[in-house]
Amino acid sequence: MEINSPVFIVEKGYDGLSLGEEEHKMGIKGSSTRQVFFMDCKVPVENVLGEIGKGHLIAFNILNIGRAKLAAAALGGSKQVATQSVEYANTREQFKLPIAKFGAIKHKLAEQAIRIYAIESAIYRVSNLIENKEQELMATGMSFEKALLGAAEEYAVECAILKVAGSEVLDFVVDEGVQIYGGYGYSADFPMDRAYRDSRINRIFEGTNEINRLLAVDMILKREMKGELDLMGPAMAVQKELMAIPDFSNGESKLFDDENKAIANMKKCILMVAGTAVQKYMMTLAKEQEILMRIADMAIDTYMAESILLRVQKLVGIRGEAGSALEIDMARVYLFDALDRLNVSGKNAINAMSEGDEQRMLQMGLKRFSKMTPVNTIEARRRIAKKLIEENKYCF
Ligand SMILES: Cc1cc2nc3c(=O)[nH]c(=O)nc-3n(C[C@H](O)[C@H](O)[C@H](O)COP(=O)(O)OP(=O)(O)OC[C@H]3O[C@@H](n4cnc5c(N)ncnc54)[C@H](O)[C@@H]3O)c2cc1C
Incomplete structure (x- = not known):
């Protein structure tokens, strides 16, 4: 028997199958799509897949x-x-x-x-x-x-x-x-x-x-709570670094030094923002979805930027710098823009959870850690486009 759409089907099924009763009792309204719920359904022992209760x-x-x-x-x-x-x-x-x-x-x-x-x-x-x-x-x-x-x-x-x-x-x-x-x-x-x-x-x-953004941050925080991951230690170290005088040493720099430093700094930004969020909201952090979303965006930008950089460094090891010139362009452009996106995400989160001196210090830290040597992204994109246009296809 079907209760008129658009509510869930409430139907006493065969062999003890009860369809959607709980949802109906709870007054959940779904789409007009037919949905089947298996409750207290008997399954022959030989048909059980995996462990009962662990599906x-x-x-x-x-x-x-x-x-x-x-x-x-x-x-x-x-x-x-x-x-x-x-x-x-x-x-x-x-x-x-x-x-x-x-x-x-x-x-x-x-x-x-x-x-x-x-x-x-x-x-x-x-x-x-x-x-x-x-x-x-x-x-x-x-x-x-x-x-x-x-x-x-x-x-x-x-x-x-x-x-x-x-x-x-x-x-x-x-x-x-x-x-x-x-x-x-x-x-x-x-x-x-x-x-x-x-x-x-x-x-x-x-x-x-x-949901995936929320999930990613939630899983990281749960791992920290279980002691599988230490976030607070490094987050405190970043806070200390903020109070210290920045390192202006200008030694001889090798290929990708700047980029690798930028990635390490992106991680510091995440630790700073996520660490502040954990300290500020503790158990109610899950309700601060806008902040969690910004932290997720920072993590995604960092992971992507680091991945492209790791790949290009490996490529340079195989083909040499000249043979990887366009891929180096791609990594630099991506990283340069990712830093700006990370900065905006960080700023939004910081402004929502701090004020006064604390806010100024966090914003200063964010600015310091989301800097990079300027990249001429327009020329780099022109070089990349030239190759695509010559090849008349995606060719990397
Ligand atoms: C073409 C197609 C194929 C599909 N194939 C499959 C399939 O093979 N298997 C399967 O299981 N499912 C399938 N789905 C279902 C699909 O997984 C769901 O549509 C999807 O998970 C979103 O659920 P929903 O439609 O109920 O949206 P809702 O959950 O109602 O979400 C609506 C909006 O609210 C947001 N939202 C919901 N909950 C929260 C929350 N807690 N916090 C913040 N924001 C929230 C969502 O992000 C979204 O923006 C398919 C759907 C389509 C359209």
Whole structure:
């Protein structure tokens, strides 16, 4: 028997199956979609999968893997759209020139590539971490299934970061794809129309990006509370450093010294803001979602920037500096912009949770730790776009 939509179905099922009763009693209104709830359902012993009462652990862990995979799928879509964008920009003429010749379009093509390269770097990094952990667990005699779940659980925070970053890179790339196609971007006769809609769901399923942001920070804080991670020690060290005189020593600097220092400083910003939030709100921090979101954004920007930098440093080790020039450009541009985004996120959080001298000190620390040697991002993007335009495809 179906109670009229749009409420949950309330139906006494077969074999003791009771559908949606609790939800109905609670007055939960759902969509008109039919939903099935299994309550007190008898399952034959031979059909039991895993351990009774521990099914949610498997479900949650599957979500972890699903999130990493979603990012990889988004990466594939992004590359396809980036290729379509450059192909179109090379052929579409306005003012007697292919639109790919215009700086405004070069900027878009380059930024598509930079963000794709960054998320790809993060995906490689997390996949490698999960694989190594899986091997490590299997070496202790654990079965493959258990090792995979254990490894995914260990890197659940990273999986949540990948999910959010991957879906947002795809949305960015597709949105710029629509713009590059101009009016045709809006037409169902051209590929961007479908890409625009297909892309959008990725920020919603596998846990919405809001939930994944909250989850990422929550998991880190829980690990700190369980003593698995020391956040407060380093956070206190950053507070002390703020009181000390900054180090202006100007020794000989090697390639990537500035960038590696910037990443270390980004982490200090996170520790400063998250440490202040924990001290200020203690047990009620979960209610301060806007602050948690800003901390998550800082963590995501830092993880992505660090991933692209790690990959490019490795690449330089293989191909040399000259052979990796465009990838170095990509890492620097990404990092430079990520620092600004981190600064804005940090400022918003600090202003919400402090005032007076404390606020001034925190803002000063944020400014100090989110600085970097200037990068000519416009020239760097032009060089990246030139390569894409010559190759007529996404080529990194
Ligand atoms: C095409 C498609 C395919 C899908 N496939 C699957 C599938 O295979 N398996 C499956 O299980 N599900 C699937 N889903 C469901 C999907 O996972 C949910 O739509 C998604 O989790 C969001 O839940 P909701 O729609 O109830 O939105 P709501 O939970 O109502 O969220 C609405 C908004 O409120 C925000 N919000 C909700 N709770 C909080 C909170 N506590 N704090 C802050 N913000 C909050 C959300 O971020 C969102 O912005 C699919 C959905 C679609 C559209």
